Amino acid sequence: MKFAKIPMATITRLSVYMRTLQDLLEDDVDVISSERLARLCGVNPAQIRKDLAYFGEFGVRGVGYRVGDLLGQIKDILGLTRRWNLAMVGLGNLGSALVRHANFLKHGYTFTAAFDVDPQKVGKRLPNGLLINHVNEIEEVVKDRDVNVGIITTPASAAQSVANQLVLAGINGILNFAPVQIQVPDCCHVENVDFTISLDTIAYHLSVSG
Amino acid sequence: MKFAKIPMATITRLSVYMRTLQDLLEDDVDVISSERLARLCGVNPAQIRKDLAYFGEFGVRGVGYRVGDLLGQIKDILGLTRRWNLAMVGLGNLGSALVRHANFLKHGYTFTAAFDVDPQKVGKRLPNGLLINHVNEIEEVVKDRDVNVGIITTPASAAQSVANQLVLAGINGILNFAPVQIQVPDCCHVENVDFTISLDTIAYHLSVSG
DNA sequence: GAAGTTATGTGAATAATATCACATAACTGT
DNA sequence: ACAGTTATGTGATATTATTCACATAACTTC
Known part of the structure; x- marks a missing residue:
C-alpha cells in the first residue's frame, strides 16, 4: 500500500x-471532479486530492475521477473488500435498533x-434470527x-468489563457507544460514538450565537 | 461569554x-487534578488546562479542581444550565430507540x-406519551x-427535505444521523453522527495492522 | 497535430491544534 | 512565617492538518 x-x-x-461515490454510482454518474465531489461531501477540493494522493493517483487530469474505479480503490484502501463480522454487546433500545x-x-x-446479561433475553433470537448469548460466553x-469487531451498547458501568472480555477473546476493534472512556491495550483500536457530545456542541453554538 | x-x-x-466530572461527583470525589482527569478522559493534562484557560481560571494551584465547581462552570460555558427542547424526526428503529x-x-x-411520515405511526403516541405528528406539520x-434542536433519523433520501423544513421553522441546530451531507444556511449548526464511518476507520486499522 | 481547455497532483504557505516546560500560587507541616 | 511540595496557568515549541497556486497531463476542437 503506502508507507x-x-x-x-x-x-x-x-x-x-x-x-x-456509492450514491453517484447508483445514479449512473460515471465521472466526477474533485470540485463536485467536494461540494457533495462538504470539504475542500484540494483536500480530496491530497487525501487520495497518500495512496496513489486515481484520477485523470483534465477529466476527473471514474466513479466506479475510485469507489473500488477507496474500498481497497479501507480494507472493505473483505467481510467483517460484528458482535453486538448490549441489546437494550439502542443495541437492538x-x-x-x-x-x-x-x-x-x-x-x-x-x-x-438479561436472562429474559439470553437464549432468545433477534428478528434476524441471531441467537442472544450471555455476556460471559x-x-x-x-x-x-x-x-x-465488537460493538458496545451496554450501560457505562458495564462497558469496561465487556471491553476486557472482548480483548481477551482476541478482538482488536471496538465501537463504543457507552459514554465512558474505555481502556484497552494498544493492539485494540477503539472508536467512540457519543451523540450527547454532539448535542452539547450544538447547545454551545446556539448559546453563543443566539 | 468568551472573546x-x-x-x-x-x-x-x-x-x-x-x-x-459528573461521574466523579456521583462518587463523591471533590477535588481532581488535571493529570487524573486527563487519564480518565484519555487526553493530555496540559490539554485540559489549555482548554479551560480559554474561559478563565477554575483551578487552585497546587491543589487541583473542585469537581462540583468545575462541572458547574463547564455546564455554564456549554450553555447547559438552561433547558433544551428536542424534536425527533423519523421514528424507525434508530429514532425510536x-x-x-x-x-x-x-x-x-x-x-x-x-x-x-408513516400513516401507521402518525397520531399514535410514543411510550413516553409524546404524540407523533406528520412531518409536514x-x-x-x-x-x-x-x-x-432537531434530530434527523430519517432515510438519507428524506434528510435534506426535513432539514429544510426544520430551518424554515426557525431551528438552528440539527443533529443528523442520516448518512448524507445536508445543506443548511450558516445560521444553522449541523452535527453529523455516522457510526458506519467509525466502523470503516476500525476496518482500516485492522487491515493495516494485522 | 497544434492550440485551447480542463481538472488532477503536489510543493509551499498557512492555519489549527497539541505538547512541553517552567514560573507561579496555594496549601502543608514544622 | 518559612521551606517544601504540589499542580495550575501559560508562553514557547512542535506537530498536524488544511488550503493555495500552479505546473502537468489528458482530452477536445479546429
Missing part, C-alpha cells in the same frame, strides 16, 4: 467520499453474535464465529 | 470532561416533538412547542 503516515482525518473522509439498522449490512458488515462465541 | 476564538475541538472535549434512550434526559435534554409544531 507515509496517513492522517487519521484522511481515513474518516475517505469513508465519507465512499458513501457519496442498531442490529436491525440497514446501514451496517449495506456497507458489508455482518452481525454474527449478540450478547446481553463472549470469549468462546467470539472465537467460534470469527468476530472481528 | 478569543475557541477551537472546536476544545468544545467537544469540554463535553467529555463534563461527563467524567433514541427517544427512549436515557442519556438525553440525563443531560437535561427533553423531547417535545416527534415526527414521521413540522413548522407549526416546532414553533408551538418551542423546539430548539
Whole structure:
C-alpha cells in the first residue's frame, strides 16, 4: 500500500467520499471532479486530492475521477473488500435498533453474535434470527464465529468489563457507544460514538450565537 | 461569554470532561487534578488546562479542581444550565430507540416533538406519551412547542427535505444521523453522527495492522 | 497535430491544534 | 512565617492538518 503516515482525518473522509461515490454510482454518474465531489461531501477540493494522493493517483487530469474505479480503490484502501463480522454487546433500545439498522449490512458488515446479561433475553433470537448469548460466553462465541469487531451498547458501568472480555477473546476493534472512556491495550483500536457530545456542541453554538 | 476564538475541538472535549466530572461527583470525589482527569478522559493534562484557560481560571494551584465547581462552570460555558427542547424526526428503529434512550434526559435534554411520515405511526403516541405528528406539520409544531434542536433519523433520501423544513421553522441546530451531507444556511449548526464511518476507520486499522 | 481547455497532483504557505516546560500560587507541616 | 511540595496557568515549541497556486497531463476542437 503506502508507507507515509496517513492522517487519521484522511481515513474518516475517505469513508465519507465512499458513501457519496456509492450514491453517484447508483445514479449512473460515471465521472466526477474533485470540485463536485467536494461540494457533495462538504470539504475542500484540494483536500480530496491530497487525501487520495497518500495512496496513489486515481484520477485523470483534465477529466476527473471514474466513479466506479475510485469507489473500488477507496474500498481497497479501507480494507472493505473483505467481510467483517460484528458482535453486538448490549441489546437494550439502542443495541437492538442498531442490529436491525440497514446501514451496517449495506456497507458489508455482518452481525454474527449478540450478547446481553438479561436472562429474559439470553437464549432468545433477534428478528434476524441471531441467537442472544450471555455476556460471559463472549470469549468462546467470539472465537467460534470469527468476530472481528465488537460493538458496545451496554450501560457505562458495564462497558469496561465487556471491553476486557472482548480483548481477551482476541478482538482488536471496538465501537463504543457507552459514554465512558474505555481502556484497552494498544493492539485494540477503539472508536467512540457519543451523540450527547454532539448535542452539547450544538447547545454551545446556539448559546453563543443566539 | 468568551472573546478569543475557541477551537472546536476544545468544545467537544469540554463535553467529555463534563461527563467524567459528573461521574466523579456521583462518587463523591471533590477535588481532581488535571493529570487524573486527563487519564480518565484519555487526553493530555496540559490539554485540559489549555482548554479551560480559554474561559478563565477554575483551578487552585497546587491543589487541583473542585469537581462540583468545575462541572458547574463547564455546564455554564456549554450553555447547559438552561433547558433544551428536542424534536425527533423519523421514528424507525434508530429514532425510536433514541427517544427512549436515557442519556438525553440525563443531560437535561427533553423531547417535545416527534415526527414521521408513516400513516401507521402518525397520531399514535410514543411510550413516553409524546404524540407523533406528520412531518409536514413540522413548522407549526416546532414553533408551538418551542423546539430548539432537531434530530434527523430519517432515510438519507428524506434528510435534506426535513432539514429544510426544520430551518424554515426557525431551528438552528440539527443533529443528523442520516448518512448524507445536508445543506443548511450558516445560521444553522449541523452535527453529523455516522457510526458506519467509525466502523470503516476500525476496518482500516485492522487491515493495516494485522 | 497544434492550440485551447480542463481538472488532477503536489510543493509551499498557512492555519489549527497539541505538547512541553517552567514560573507561579496555594496549601502543608514544622 | 518559612521551606517544601504540589499542580495550575501559560508562553514557547512542535506537530498536524488544511488550503493555495500552479505546473502537468489528458482530452477536445479546429
